[in-house]
Amino acid sequence: MKPQLKPVRPVTAEEYDEQSEDLRPRLLAAHAKLRTANSSVLIHLGGVDGAGKGAVVRLINDWLDPRGVTTVAFDLATDDEQRRPPMWRYWQALPARGRIGLFFGSWYRDIVVERVSGDLKRKIFERRMDRINTLERMLVAENTLVLKLWLHIGKDEVRHRLEHLEENPELHWRWLPKKLAPLEFYRASKEVSEELLARTNTRHAPWHMVDASENRMRNLAVGRLLLETLEAALRLKSPSQGAKPAPIPKTLPKRRLAAVDLAPKLDDDWYERRLERNQHRLADLSWKLADSRRSLLCVFEGWDGAGKGGAIRRLVGSLDPRLFSVTSYSAPTDEERAHHYLWRFWRHLQGPGRIAIFDRSHYGRVLVERVEGFAAETQWKRAYAEINDFEQQLVESKVVICKFWLHISPEEQLRRFKKREEVPFKRYKITAEDWRNRDKWNAHEAAVEDMLQRTHTESAPWTVVPANDKNFARIEVLKTVVRELEKVLE
Amino acid sequence: MKPQLKPVRPVTAEEYDEQSEDLRPRLLAAHAKLRTANSSVLIHLGGVDGAGKGAVVRLINDWLDPRGVTTVAFDLATDDEQRRPPMWRYWQALPARGRIGLFFGSWYRDIVVERVSGDLKRKIFERRMDRINTLERMLVAENTLVLKLWLHIGKDEVRHRLEHLEENPELHWRWLPKKLAPLEFYRASKEVSEELLARTNTRHAPWHMVDASENRMRNLAVGRLLLETLEAALRLKSPSQGAKPAPIPKTLPKRRLAAVDLAPKLDDDWYERRLERNQHRLADLSWKLADSRRSLLCVFEGWDGAGKGGAIRRLVGSLDPRLFSVTSYSAPTDEERAHHYLWRFWRHLQGPGRIAIFDRSHYGRVLVERVEGFAAETQWKRAYAEINDFEQQLVESKVVICKFWLHISPEEQLRRFKKREEVPFKRYKITAEDWRNRDKWNAHEAAVEDMLQRTHTESAPWTVVPANDKNFARIEVLKTVVRELEKVLE
Numbered sequence: 001m002k003p004q005l006k007p008v009r010p011v012t013a014e015e016y017d018e019q020s021e022d023l024r025p026r027l028l029a030a031h032a033k034l035r036t037a038n039s040s041v042l043i044h045l046g047g048v049d050g051a052g053k054g055a056v057v058r059l060i061n062d063w064l065d066p067r068g069v070t071t072v073a074f075d076l077a078t079d080d081e082q083r084r085p086p087m088w089r090y091w092q093a094l095p096a097r098g099r100i101g102l103f104f105g106s107w108y109r110d111i112v113v114e115r116v117s118g119d120l121k122r123k124i125f126e127r128r129m130d131r132i133n134t135l136e137r138m139l140v141a142e143n144t145l146v147l148k149l150w151l152h153i154g155k156d157e158v159r160h161r162l163e164h165l166e167e168n169p170e171l172h173w174r175w176l177p178k179k180l181a182p183l184e185f186y187r188a189s190k191e192v193s194e195e196l197l198a199r200t201n202t203r204h205a206p207w208h209m210v211d212a213s214e215n216r217m218r219n220l221a222v223g224r225l226l227l228e229t230l231e232a233a234l235r236l237k238s239p240s241q242g243a244k245p246a247p248i249p250k251t252l253p254k255r256r257l258a259a260v261d262l263a264p265k266l267d268d269d270w271y272e273r274r275l276e277r278n279q280h281r282l283a284d285l286s287w288k289l290a291d292s293r294r295s296l297l298c299v300f301e302g303w304d305g306a307g308k309g310g311a312i313r314r315l316v317g318s319l320d321p322r323l324f325s326v327t328s329y330s331a332p333t334d335e336e337r338a339h340h341y342l343w344r345f346w347r348h349l350q351g352p353g354r355i356a357i358f359d360r361s362h363y364g365r366v367l368v369e370r371v372e373g374f375a376a377e378t379q380w381k382r383a384y385a386e387i388n389d390f391e392q393q394l395v396e397s398k399v400v401i402c403k404f405w406l407h408i409s410p411e412e413q414l415r416r417f418k419k420r421e422e423v424p425f426k427r428y429k430i431t432a433e434d435w436r437n438r439d440k441w442n443a444h445e446a447a448v449e450d451m452l453q454r455t456h457t458e459s460a461p462w463t464v465v466p467a468n469d470k471n472f473a474r475i476e477v478l479k480t481v482v483r484e485l486e487k488v489l490e
Numbered sequence: 491m492k493p494q495l496k497p498v499r500p501v502t503a504e505e506y507d508e509q510s511e512d513l514r515p516r517l518l519a520a521h522a523k524l525r526t527a528n529s530s531v532l533i534h535l536g537g538v539d540g541a542g543k544g545a546v547v548r549l550i551n552d553w554l555d556p557r558g559v560t561t562v563a564f565d566l567a568t569d570d571e572q573r574r575p576p577m578w579r580y581w582q583a584l585p586a587r588g589r590i591g592l593f594f595g596s597w598y599r600d601i602v603v604e605r606v607s608g609d610l611k612r613k614i615f616e617r618r619m620d621r622i623n624t625l626e627r628m629l630v631a632e633n634t635l636v637l638k639l640w641l642h643i644g645k646d647e648v649r650h651r652l653e654h655l656e657e658n659p660e661l662h663w664r665w666l667p668k669k670l671a672p673l674e675f676y677r678a679s680k681e682v683s684e685e686l687l688a689r690t691n692t693r694h695a696p697w698h699m700v701d702a703s704e705n706r707m708r709n710l711a712v713g714r715l716l717l718e719t720l721e722a723a724l725r726l727k728s729p730s731q732g733a734k735p736a737p738i739p740k741t742l743p744k745r746r747l748a749a750v751d752l753a754p755k756l757d758d759d760w761y762e763r764r765l766e767r768n769q770h771r772l773a774d775l776s777w778k779l780a781d782s783r784r785s786l787l788c789v790f791e792g793w794d795g796a797g798k799g800g801a802i803r804r805l806v807g808s809l810d811p812r813l814f815s816v817t818s819y820s821a822p823t824d825e826e827r828a829h830h831y832l833w834r835f836w837r838h839l840q841g842p843g844r845i846a847i848f849d850r851s852h853y854g855r856v857l858v859e860r861v862e863g864f865a866a867e868t869q870w871k872r873a874y875a876e877i878n879d880f881e882q883q884l885v886e887s888k889v890v891i892c893k894f895w896l897h898i899s900p901e902e903q904l905r906r907f908k909k910r911e912e913v914p915f916k917r918y919k920i921t922a923e924d925w926r927n928r929d930k931w932n933a934h935e936a937a938v939e940d941m942l943q944r945t946h947t948e949s950a951p952w953t954v955v956p957a958n959d960k961n962f963a964r965i966e967v968l969k970t971v972v973r974e975l976e977k978v979l980e
Contacts, residue, residue, distance in 0.1 A: 057811050062803060066816065067849070073812035104811050313552060321547050321594050322563035326556065334824035359557070 003207035016216040030230035039143035039233040040095040047151030050161035071102040083352040085393040091346035096338035136205040146205040151212035245373035248443040262468040271471035278478040279318035285485040290353040294398040302406025305416040324355035384454040391460040401460040406467040493697035506706040520720035529633035529723040530585040537641030540651035564595040573842040575883040581836035586828035626695040636695040641702035735863035738933040752958040761961035768968040769808035775975040780843040784888040792896025795906040804964045814845035874944040881950040891950040896957040
């Protein structure tokens, strides 16, 4: 739905002083409270060139406590950024809890520039708009309110200001694609912008058209919208409030895991030979990958004691350390906890040509966080779609994804736990928590089944690896990665 | 001093099993304790190509808990990295407290490659080596132990292995400059490497030459050195232990501050005219800066209430938000606290063509941290040289630095505090802490005097700005920045 411009009445200088003096202490008070609140605010500032975006950036920093505001101005994407998912650079800059992020030239700018330049086909243009809606809905659901301001000025005023810009020595149009002058760009982008505004004018994150033809009017309108948003942010409760550990089901809908044949074994001789052959093959492929624009993400999940660490070590055994990184995810740091749960996974993605390995991953949301009740039911139920969308974005920017569930039987787990307790240098690997998790085997199994069913997609399928025999599991992992890389590199 | 190779005796397979079984649980136990310790370990892994560095990376990850180790493999610097201070990318990757950083192809590799390529003049080569020593001493002083391993193999063995490498399809020499083959690079770099090893073989961070001609011997040697280092790291006390707030001096050695004439004023008409002229000039210069390879860092320090925020707002008043960022430094986050105190300032530097503004800065170490006793006397005394070195590195990579101390009298401060308490929307700006700081005026003044004296360098001088009159102070700041940019851009 096309966002509407609300009619406003011009204000006199006296009215302005009076109204802004009323507004400013309330803004500051609300902003001060936000600092310790469980929410954050993301402001998008859009509008034609010359509409006064720079002035509004300064206004917001002036009327709020600038220490709590991070203004992020995005330039056109660099070559390196262009090889990442389009949302990658924005994820890095999302505001932490208690803070305001002011985005200037953000995902709304990118898409217009690319569409006008003809780099964006109709279908992809539409998908990108839908993805913006998805991301904003996700952020709002996790207490980041999204305030979208579009500075509007009338046609004649636009022409007047843009002509002035063109005569201006400060070269504002350097940011425009193909060195279009502001007026040309405006003409070329008008229709695109209108479609974008209409399609991203959603219930959870509507556009606010601000009449920017006159400064006083504009400032008061921005100030009031800001105050409304801050006050709404302060009213929000933590989305995980009232979360409870998932009940432990007595009977399980046996599905994928029960069907896994845990019998296969590889004796040591066979294992050594296949290990060497596959590692050698993978090393070759990793150099080919390095020369390509693709990258690889391997996700490792599995029961405690299933041998994730050992499988990862064999996987990277022949790789040049410059080509891969292993990130182990356990409890998040303070900074990570203050962000959306997917933030820390976006943070550790690797650039083109490289291999990222996640030892535990974003699937924690629908596994341990579900079972232990760190995430509320609405949160983890929502997460399946969020995760699929995250992975889809990676796939679209040429990331090959291999996801492994290392599966063992409860009996095998018990045997391994006991063995670990006996071997001095393995004792550190077993904790009271592992024993507790074991007691919740059924609850975990239900979570794993749901995960396998709901996040097994064509472009990012799960491989369930029978891991009662370590040799067999390690070779399975290697073979799978080799096969997936061969598909795209050869 | 040239590091010496310790003679070791080859071990049999049985001896190896026995000795590694003794070593591994002790390594794991020490590593587990490190997690909650107040120290970290940085490992540098060097040696000729083919000496087995990759194998040692895997060994370390295998013998320790890999979740506590971050292996960082540095490629040749990208164009963007080359325009930063050489140490910039390494600072981002330094291990946090409780962790082990394993650097592979690090500052020791860069310098050899650049020297062999002829990009590094003798004088700069020497300066870079000294800078490595400075940085390592700094890290050790703040509880990051530095373990430097050089894998050594005899001449014939080197030739043999490098010839093998060259026949090897895995193209290891792709990392070498100017596409030298490994053997050529080895010959060209031998002398450089030897000088580098000798000059960076320091007491606080000595090189350990590991005989890598045989794997068992090598593994045990690496394991033992690792254990020694971990155990030493566990014995370290916090460097700020026993720190006390600085005593409040009764009489002050009146120096620079007392000589500041606080009388100058600018009436509003003059102010408006000069503000506009200087802002316009600065906007022009900022675009020229954007086209250059230089960047600008403005550091703002000053008494509470001296008007830092207002001066910063006027400074950026005419700048395109894409060209600058303002970072306000208050209490560090958890992640920041777990790193060297300079880490968070390295983190927020801007790339070439851009302007970074620090609202409070790395000088907190010698100001509030000294006065409040957050840093021990040895720490803040050491910091003057550390800060000068930090700034010198920036200057060498074409950063223009403007440092401002905004100076007001205690009477003016009192007047402003009282006024703030009266104006509703300024009330948030004044806290009990501000009043406490005021009581320690003399202690702060002594710290400021020392700072001005010890960190006022030719390439990064302090500007003490008389700020009793806000108009005057704001114009002084703008004029200074304009003047410094004109010097280098015109």
